[in-house]
Amino acid sequence: MNDEIPEGLRVPMISRRRMLRLSGLGIGAFSAAPLLAACGSSSDTTSAKKKGGNLVIVRAQDSVNMDKTTVFSNASLWVYQQMYETLVAMTDDGQGVKPWLAESYQMSADNLSCTFKLRSGVKFHNGQPVTSADVKFSIDESSKTKGGWEFINSAIKEVKTPDPLTVVITTKYPWAPLLADLSCPNNGIIPKDYAGKSSKDFYQAPVGTGPFMWGTWQKGSALTLKKNPSYWQPGKPAVDTVTWKVVPDTNARALQLQGGQAQINEAPPFSSISQVKNTPNLKVDLFPSTRTDYILMNQTKKPYDDVHVRRAISYAIDRQALVKNILFGSGSVANSFMMPSAPYYDKNSPGLQYDMAKAKQEMAQSSVPQGFTTTYLAQSGDAMDASIAQILQASLKQLGITMKIQNVDPSAQHDLTTKLQYEISHSYWTMDLADPDELVQYALDPKSGGHSFNTGMNDPDLIALVHKAQREFDKTKRQELYNQIQEKAAATAFLGFLFYTPFPYTQSDKVKGFKVLPTGYYHLEDVSL
Numbered sequence: 269m270n271d272e273i274p275e276g277l278r279v280p281m282i283s284r285r286r287m288l289r290l291s292g293l294g295i296g297a298f299s300a301a302p303l304l305a306a307c308g309s310s311s312d313t314t315s316a317k318k319k320g321g322n323l324v325i326v327r328a329q330d331s332v333n334m335d336k337t338t339v340f341s342n343a344s345l346w347v348y349q350q351m352y353e354t355l356v357a358m359t360d361d362g363q364g365v366k367p368w369l370a371e372s373y374q375m376s377a378d379n380l381s382c383t384f385k386l387r388s389g390v391k392f393h394n395g396q397p398v399t400s401a402d403v404k405f406s407i408d409e410s411s412k413t414k415g416g417w418e419f420i421n422s423a424i425k426e427v428k429t430p431d432p433l434t435v436v437i438t439t440k441y442p443w444a445p446l447l448a449d450l451s452c453p454n455n456g457i458i459p460k461d462y463a464g465k466s467s468k469d470f471y472q473a474p475v476g477t478g479p480f481m482w483g484t485w486q487k488g489s490a491l492t493l494k495k496n497p498s499y500w501q502p503g504k505p506a507v508d509t510v511t512w513k514v515v516p517d518t519n520a521r522a523l524q525l526q527g528g529q530a531q532i533n534e535a536p537p538f539s540s541i542s543q544v545k546n547t548p549n550l551k552v553d554l555f556p557s558t559r560t561d562y563i564l565m566n567q568t569k570k571p572y573d574d575v576h577v578r579r580a581i582s583y584a585i586d587r588q589a590l591v592k593n594i595l596f597g598s599g600s601v602a603n604s605f606m607m608p609s610a611p612y613y614d615k616n617s618p619g620l621q622y623d624m625a626k627a628k629q630e631m632a633q634s635s636v637p638q639g640f641t642t643t644y645l646a647q648s649g650d651a652m653d654a655s656i657a658q659i660l661q662a663s664l665k666q667l668g669i670t671m672k673i674q675n676v677d678p679s680a681q682h683d684l685t686t687k688l689q690y691e692i693s694h695s696y697w698t699m700d701l702a703d704p705d706e707l708v709q710y711a712l713d714p715k716s717g718g719h720s721f722n723t724g725m726n727d728p729d730l731i732a733l734v735h736k737a738q739r740e741f742d743k744t745k746r747q748e749l750y751n752q753i754q755e756k757a758a759a760t761a762f763l764g765f766l767f768y769t770p771f772p773y774t775q776s777d778k779v780k781g782f783k784v785l786p787t788g789y790y791h792l793e794d795v796s797l
Contacts, residue, residue, distance in 0.1 A: 317780060317796035322509045326521040327534040330488050330514045335471045336456050337409060338416035342698065342788055345453055347512060350493055350792055351393075351476040352456025355384050355403065355435070356447055358702050362558065362609055362786035365451045365702055369398065369477065370435070379442040379741055386433040390500045392459050393481045400429035405460040407437070407450075417454030419716050420706065423738075442739050444746065448703035453789075479505040479793035489514055499793065506781075506796035525550065525774055531797065532782065533774040537651070538596045544774045551777050554598055554770035555784035558699035560607045563660070563764030568688050568724035576634035578761035581692075582620040583627035584663040585764050594655045595769060602765035604754045605697075605711050605721075609786040612704050612750035619758045619765055624666060631667045639668020645684060645693040648675040656694050656766070685722045694766075695722070699787050704750060709734055712757060725762045 331344040336352050339345070357368035367373065370384035390398045404427040411421040423443035428436040439446060449455070457477060462470035473482045477500065480493035492511040499505065513530060515521045518537055524530040526547065536544065544552050565572040565581065572578060587601040603619035606612070631637060644660070647653045661671045671692070676684070684690050699707055710718040712730045720726065730753065737749040758765070771784045781794040 317506045321507050321797035323507045324511045324530040325532040326513050326515045326530040334474050337413040349453050350480040351478040353477045354451050356451045365447050381438040384435040393475045399432040400435045402460045403435045406457045410454045420449050445703040445705040448701040505793040531776040531779050536774045538598045553773045556609050557771040558607050558786045559769050561696040561766040564693045571636045574635045576630045580627045580630035582761045582764045583623045586622045599767045599769040614751045614754045617754040641670040642691045643672045645690040646675050647678045647681045723762050
């Protein structure tokens with residue numbers, strides 16, 4: 269894919285990307301850390317940065333919508349997170365959370381509630397002060413959404429507001445991912461009752477507390493946000509405006525960066541990385557990511573309900589060749605549906621790696637030992653998807669599998685895979701939280717709404733492990749549970765894990781302070797020109 273998944277696919281994408289992208293440390297881990305820690309400000313470093321300027325980011329696709337409760341596309345998330353802020357924010361390493369709009373938080377002894385003290389003096393873009401009533405409205409709004417991010421808040425029982433700067437969130441049962449869940453963009457804080465507007469009107473020109481305010485949007489062309497002059501972090505942001513400019517053509521984006529019409533190129537092709545490294549006044553960053561690419565196999569259709577068929581295909585995927593020929597070495601072979609940058613990733617999970625002899629043994633044990641004919645659902649215009657399909661087609665031929673390739677536009681591919689109207693296809697996931705639960709429940713628990721990553725898998729033993737891990741606060745025990753989950757899930761070959769990739773960005777050397785978190789999110793309040 270052109271590094272952007274269609275709306276909704278990003279499991280929870282869900283980005284899902286999607287969904288979306290968890291404090292693997294869990295709250296148990298936070299209990300060892302200072303729960304009442306104050307949020308340190310780094311504004312002192314920004315004060316020395318150059319002020320002003322208009323930052324232009326070129327990208328392949330436009331945003332979809334600014335509704336934080338229903339929209340999953342990365343192209344939307346990475347914009348609206350500049351306006352909506354959460355009670356806590358992900359740490360830069362993606363392993364936990366830190367205070368943000370809440371300056372402190374305290375878990376109850378029974379792990380059933382968490383009390384947040386709001387930072388005083390924070391105002392929305394319209395000048396309205398932030399109170400606990402706004403927080404309750406915002407979290408309740410996200411919890412009651414249908415067909416959106418509401419699954420993130422499924423454990424929340426109620427939100428209470430004892431005073432204007434105190435919020436108490438109670439869960440239905442002990443819920444380890446709670447703090448990480450509250451850092452998810454769907455729980456961004458907006459004014460109570462949409463500041464007197466309807467939901468539809470509000471999200472046409474949304475209001476938050478973030479470093480940037482709503483500006484203009486010429487759909488299909490460019491979206492601009494303006495600097496929030498009253499941002500609660502003194503001295504930030506440095507730039508006056510940020511514009512995400514839609515430039516579908518890869519070469520045109522590169523030329524605009526070289527010509528100075530843009531300062532950041534979002535997701536340049538890996539094939540161009542070495543060339544850009546040698547280009548004066550440009551620089552390349554490969555930020556560690558939570559992106560995992562995989563092959564989907566629809567278990568509601570024969571013969572993919574046969575584990576031997578799925579294992580045969582997984583063994584037949586030459587992942588090293590994919591990393592070499594598609595990623596030009598800028599990636600690594602995947603051993604799990606979880607990624608190395610995610611909390612509780614198990615590097616020792618064996619996965620199913622390339623072994624054509626084992627692939628043929630599995631086919632011999634399958635319901636179709638002589639092979640079969642299948643159709644790969646590909647996204648038209650996606651060079652990476654096309655390359656994966658061609659390499660897989662050649663490998664499966666050795667198993668007697670004739671794989672036809674059907675090209676459809678990205679939105680159709682999304683619709684067909686989510687409706688389980690496909691046989692075999694490709695997709696990817698990026699995390700939205702510093703806890704694996706977002707990914708794990710979406711991947712393995714069909715009740716989460718994602719049909720187990722759109723594979724149709726329904727494994728009661730794995731589902732039980734998922735629920736057990738959600739309620740385990742002890743870090744060591746939680747790690748053991750996620751190790752079991754990764755090993756057992758790999759053995760089912762419910763996905764053909766492919767590879768892990770970084771987030772590639774090319775930039776003008778005038779850009780200072782741009783850093784991408786493992787989820788793909790970034791803090792533009794720290795950027796200067």
